Amino acid sequence: MADTRVALCGITLDNPVIPASGTFGYGYEFAKFYDINRLGTFSFKGTTKEPRFGNATPRIAECPSGLLNCVGLQNPGVNAVISDELPKLKKVFRKPVMANVSGFSTEEYVYTASLLDKEEQVGWIELNISCPNVHGGGMAFGTSPKMAYEVVAAVRKEVKKPLIVKLSPNVTDIASVAAACESADADGISLINTVLGMRINLKTRKPLLANITGGLSGPALLPIALRMIYQVYEAVKIPIIGMGGISCAEDVVEAMLAGATAVEIGAANLVNPYACRDIIEALPETMEKYKINKLAEITGGAH
Amino acid sequence: MEERIFTVKSNKLIARDVYEIKLSGDISGMQRPGQFVNIKLDGFYLRRPISVCDISADSLTLIYKTVGNGTEYMSTLQEGKKLDLLTMLGNGYDISKSGSSPLLIGGGCGVPPLYLLAKTLVAEGKSVTIITGFNTKSEMFYKNEFKSLGIRTLVATADGSYGAKGFVTDAMVKCGDFSYTYACGPEPMLKAVYYASKASGQYSFEERMGCGFGACMGCSCKTLYGSKRICKDGPVLEKEEIIWPTQE
Known part of the structure; x- marks a missing residue:
């Protein structure tokens, strides 16, 4: 019997499959399609201190093997997430959930993370210092090791639960940012967020997205993600959640061989709402094909 | 929402493009008018959201x-081709509010969902009564189909090549009083x-979508009742809740 369990910062997951923040809402839209308790866990929509509408539309542009988005962290704000969304989430999901947190200042990150840290169902805090679609925050914190260290250290002081830091690929040396997070006592690293890109409308000769640029996700990202997971695995000892273009069980195995303990799946959920269920169902067969008995044992196997 | 496999029966040009x-x-x-399907197409990453024009027996x-490129590819699909559709997406029109004499107004690609709506009403x-608006006669479609429903059918073309010259709002003045409006078309038309229109109504909007079922927040808009997702909370909005985006 294939053993798909993995341990993520002290919490055992039935399997390593985690829908990525921003592609899964607060879970209940997907709970209508399948039993989301089959997931390892999921990372809910990025939450900020204040409510945010996000950017103007168009926010979506198709690309070869992927899409650009510039949603811009639309969310109802941490207070409404706690009072309205988490009770609804609890009705459809009984496992620990990952709380994705973003902000525009260290104080905002600390405020939002410490409130969500107190919520019983929150198992991990995923600190998003890599959103490319907001100005004056988000990705700015993840582009230098020094800034990453400062925000992670500040949040670390106030957060008791495992703290995972989500990194941007839009940097020269992602391993040095990951190492800075580890030295600030982060418990894990998740990567990669989207790659900054743009498209131009040939008819209007103007940028297609209202925000001009957006983040690329989808299968186009897989090789970039694998390379960065591999690099970060060499640089840190804390667990890695690998993401970026993962669309099938083989991709999960590949990301784990590169160094991931678990994986997040984003864009695939948008084109196939059953993507994560399908991947979980395909895992045992894929493990058998590649002679894997315990999935947890292959992490970093390519090194 | 449900994922279903459909088979192409026919695919033909009915007006220019x-x-x-x-x-x-x-x-x-799938009988609720104003809903849409999201179609997976070979070689394209995102699905293509298309409103339902008609439902009959098994088709x-x-x-x-x-x-x-996506719709160009769609136009090449042959009979027998199997397609993966996400169905029953969006809220659709609420026909209980129509009153006795509703006016339907469609512009260009916004006309199709009004067919199932008219049939249902x-x-x-x-x-x-329906007013359809097109740029020019060669782009016009479904005039006879609407007439066959036995409803009053008015057409406006911007260049005057068919029906009333001008926009749908120019044809509206000839319609007398009506109890309610149902509209679908490009945003400038909806705004006009x-x-x-003095009557209350429901307006169906279009936006570039990621998922089409409410997960990605790609198609959000502001309304008087907070932000809504065009794909999930729309595409039909009540006239009274619409906030028009400020012109840039």
């Missing part, structure tokens, strides 16, 4: 305009109808 595709498959639960009719015994 406008195609009518008929698909056979399980249409149960689904969609009308689409070729505006880019006629079946409810309503006295339906909004200001030209």
